[in-house]
Amino acid sequence: MKRDLSGLVTPRSIAVVGASPRSGSVAGEILRNLKRCGFSGELLPVNPKHETIDDLRAYPSIAALPSDVDMAVLAINRDIVLPAVAACGERGIRNQIIITAGFKESGEEGIAREDELRKLVSRFDLNLVGPNCMGMITSTQEMRMNASFSRWFPQGGQIAFVSQSGSLGETLLECFEDAGLGVSLFVNLGNRAGLTENDFLAHLADDETCHAIFLYLESFADPQGFRALCERIVGTKPIVVLKAGRTEAGVAAVASHTGSLASPDAVVDAFLAQCGALRVNTIEETITALRALERGVLPKSDRVVILTNAGGAGIIAADACERVGIDVPPLDEETRGQLAEFLPPEAGLGNPVDMIATAGAADYENGLRTALGAADAAIVIFRPPLVLPDSPEAVAEGIVRVSAEVPEKPVLVCTLSEQETEVVRRLRSAGIPVYAMPETAVDALHFFHRVRDLREPWRESQASVPRDLDGARQIIEGALAEGRGGLTFDEGARILGVFGIPVCRHAHAESDGQALAFAADVGFPVVAKIDAPDLHHRFELGAVITGISDEAKLADALRRLRDVIEVNGLKRARILLQETLAGRELIFGMDRDPSFGPIVMFGLGGTLVEALKDVAFAVSPVTVDQAVRTVRSIRALPLLEAFRGEPAVDIDQLARILASLGELSLALPKAAEIDLNPIIATPDRLAAVDILITLRP
């Protein structure tokens, strides 16, 4: 549900509760920040000890405030903050920012205080930011509001910045300022007792001033809500997420491979990709990405041309492209011919185009125009040489002109210097991203490509097939009623069948005759094993016998398994026969993450999964298209391709199995974990040959 945050983001009047003329008073600093930044609305300090504060009339109490105040900032002692919040509520001030710390971040008393605060949020239907936060900033042409104790009032721009951390938020604001990145909105969420990142995402979805959204998060308040909002937004504006914090808990690792392999970070990676959000990992990547994305133009294809007046830097750029997988295609004959008409004979007409040190403004302008005819983006390396026929600014103007002619093709400039010269300023003011280092420009281009790929609309989830969910639930309830923690193979196979996940041919053998009939039907060799719920270490127990090649060996295997059952006193144990399948071994799994809910896993099975941990995750629900990307993201993908006479494994079918597991995880919440290890891909089909499903009541 979208909340109206206009009274919070663009208030006409702000009460600053606790403001004092004393230096070092946090509320006083906020009041002075509001004055200093040029907030044009009304400011109403609240402090019983003063008649005026900083030349403003002070109010003795919240109750004494006029009735139409849009927003209140509270920076007062933790012991009096709750009554003040209530007083604001009573006075009709629904928009509040609580700077005050001492809530859930500080022990039991604080947790209780935050619980009380949440009740007030609900009672007065507050738009509440915080508590324990730095505040909020709006910087647009219409509104300049620094309702925070940050010293940094950012230049206006197209980026909205939502930060869970205050100190890192301020640091990033400072870095953005250094980098010349403009910010339209900054909010530090603090403890998120009221508004979360999701409320701001909903607000920003329709905010015309914001072209790109950046979030610094240490956890997600509501991952599924976050995902739904992202899916709606990323088609029109990129969402960049810096997610930090090594979650200690992560998935509770238990019996399954899925659980033990799911590193919290891998799940976050998968989740953000499913959201269509670009994940960055460092402050530097953040700046590189936002500088490229703030304008909102994405290149149509990966074709890039590099122009340079410094050969070595061109090589560095081309090398960097190769490292991140960007193709720098050779220029066609026609383009080379056009370039040769005006570039000197010493120029290199490959890609990079080395226009050599004598290149002037006309060379840059004509070179870029010509080269962009054969590409969808350009990296222009321009470093003023010792002797330049034209002023560096003239070169910049030429680049700006060409860029304006083809606004749909990003032009990135690299100056080979950290210095913010007039050239840099002119280019940036024309919306052209400028980087010091060629490799950073290449990283930026790579972010363009990734955001474009993330933007591709996901295909809808598989046409929802009618499923016998009741039948599946009854199997689980039946097992739980018997006090079991897991299902038998046969029960598992029936549940998988409900979701269309294929299982190998199998049958319980109550007698030698039944076993022989099964073997005659599927053909030798067969596998015989003990099927009992909660039976672990089956191989070690001798409870699995493979490669049974004839009738005599089958009879012997049955005898041995019956012995194992008797010797170990196994309960509810039956003997299960399976066909033997040969092919590539795959693993599929499902587990439940405390933060993201059910997750599914795919990887190569057998030796590889255990030794290389080469698996990929997705968070349920999983569309078939997301599942395809998940399957394709494993390192060992080439092993699924056609190989030594075996046909390629059908990736679409793998994806459907993964998507079905996602569906299962949501439909059957009492299925705690699932391992299908392995599912075997034979040349003509896929089938699970081992099934582990554990339950939770």
Place this chain on the structure above:
Amino acid sequence: MKRDLSGLVTPRSIAVVGASPRSGSVAGEILRNLKRCGFSGELLPVNPKHETIDDLRAYPSIAALPSDVDMAVLAINRDIVLPAVAACGERGIRNQIIITAGFKESGEEGIAREDELRKLVSRFDLNLVGPNCMGMITSTQEMRMNASFSRWFPQGGQIAFVSQSGSLGETLLECFEDAGLGVSLFVNLGNRAGLTENDFLAHLADDETCHAIFLYLESFADPQGFRALCERIVGTKPIVVLKAGRTEAGVAAVASHTGSLASPDAVVDAFLAQCGALRVNTIEETITALRALERGVLPKSDRVVILTNAGGAGIIAADACERVGIDVPPLDEETRGQLAEFLPPEAGLGNPVDMIATAGAADYENGLRTALGAADAAIVIFRPPLVLPDSPEAVAEGIVRVSAEVPEKPVLVCTLSEQETEVVRRLRSAGIPVYAMPETAVDALHFFHRVRDLREPWRESQASVPRDLDGARQIIEGALAEGRGGLTFDEGARILGVFGIPVCRHAHAESDGQALAFAADVGFPVVAKIDAPDLHHRFELGAVITGISDEAKLADALRRLRDVIEVNGLKRARILLQETLAGRELIFGMDRDPSFGPIVMFGLGGTLVEALKDVAFAVSPVTVDQAVRTVRSIRALPLLEAFRGEPAVDIDQLARILASLGELSLALPKAAEIDLNPIIATPDRLAAVDILITLRP
């Protein structure tokens, strides 16, 4: 051989040939650069058209110069440069820098000109830099010499910088200047018609002013010489190499896997690691690494402590450590107790130590001193908060004091700002590396660890075993005399035997009786195949029959193979029997790189090597220790460990095989390529089961 470069690096007098007062004259710019930088020796412009240039007496000709000039810089027309070089030689000027272009980089005429120049180098035994270069710079307390047309005269420092590229060299000098990195020597090698990077390495080995050597290279003038010099130097000063340029040619890919898998870049990586040099890939990495290494102190262990006054930045740093594999160990109880004595109760005493925003100079000083007691390096994040009890400079002084107390433990500071404040200057002047971003400080720490690991002395190559090299050579010469391009299995096995590389048990079967005797000896099942030189596509031809399980099948197999020989008209074909080995498949190989000479390869064989291309290289000669690292560097290393009852593969033995292949590659230059694919690792031994050795006359 080490050349005396003192007359080049620290000349007392320099002739500038071609100098002119005209602006834009390159030689004139060099003369003015020399004056401007404060060169204290004698400057002697040579130009027949002027009596004085820039208030200096000009000489009408080289012959007119005094007899004791140390060095000449030549920036004159390409058509008159050779006579001028000779004239300098005649005048006894052995140190020369040739700026002039128009040599091998510019077509046939230029190549001929460079050949002539090389003759002059040899005739006069010149120390010649260039041609087609930017020149050379010395910046130390004793000598300020800008004998280049670079505008940048670097501040003196501990870094020597050898650059193959002029334009990128100047760019990097500018970046170093921005970054506050001092450079003692800069040289642009240009076309390397005289001196190469190796000559400068030899000079720098004993240069006390230089603590770290940085090279920008696009190719190696003499890789083996480079390696020998590096091995001598890296024990005392780090060598950092930025190697650019995607070599188009690379290894000539032919029949072998080794050739087709050896990407030029992978070989360069392997080579530089064997040299003990740190490879960097970007300008930014270069600066990060040099900033850390210029002081020359390396941490003893990987234990690092992170101190911060901004919690979020501490998390970012810890995350970055995790990503690059640096452990941030929790602090012990004693250290935590000591910190708790002076830090406020809100402080976080884990690692990172979050001293919160109120931390002052004493907190930083005492905190760092205490924490360094439990670690061998520290990352200190210090960003002046809104309200700080002490001046930021006081905090910096505290950090400098502690760092001086424990000079053997690197302290890296992160300021969370690109601004070069007084704090940054104070820290840097005390030799403390300062970075803006926490992740960059972590990268720097990672470089420390890598350089330290590279410095570990390599074990000597395996005690040189007496080898029957003559026997091996005779096999090859015999095959070549028959006009063959390859060896038979049996010949290959004998050569491998000479180098101690194990081969499976095998025998030629001239008759059914011999075959049966072999099978009886090694036991069924056996493998039978056609052993013929230059026989490709053996599997497709039906020339290999595996899993022969009894006498009847063996007789049948022999019959079928004889048919294949007859039908295909195979010459010199014999039937070979082998024992059947089961275990993990490995691949070893050797190929010859046009630049580095013989290289060896190791990887997992079978499906994995073909699909994942997970292989590692080393350049011959390969010490056992280098071979161990090579083996350990494959991604699939866990697959060599103990697994499902099979013992671990003996990595030392793999390394000895790889080192032996390296020995073979040097001893038998007519062995062009070798594939041992696979060598099978059974639980108790290793043995090659297929051998491909191609020859070159």
